[in-house]
Amino acid sequence: MSFDVLEKLEAKIQAAVDTISLLQMEVDELKEQNGRLDEENQQLKQQHDAWQERLRVLLGKIDQVEEHA
Structure with a gap:
């Protein structure tokens, strides 16, 4: 192999290493x-569950009023 071929190979290897490093950082x-979004998703699910429970309670109260009417 000539020195020129080795220099080209070295440049390609360095470019590959640089690309891999950038991809690892990404x-x-x-x-x-993803971790932050997962935490946010969990919070939103908890809020959703709380609202559903509040709605069930309110609907239960409406049913009680209708039964006594």
């Missing part, structure tokens, strides 16, 4: 973002 950022 994956880490996406994992963090």
Whole structure:
């Protein structure tokens, strides 16, 4: 192999290593973002469940009023 071919190979390898490093950083950022979104999703589910329970209670009260009417 000539020196020129080795230099080209080295440049391609370095470019690949740089790309892999950037992709790993992006994956880490996406994992963090996913974790934050998962927490937010859990909070929204809890709020949704609370609203459903409040609605059930109110509907139960309406049913009681209609039974006594």
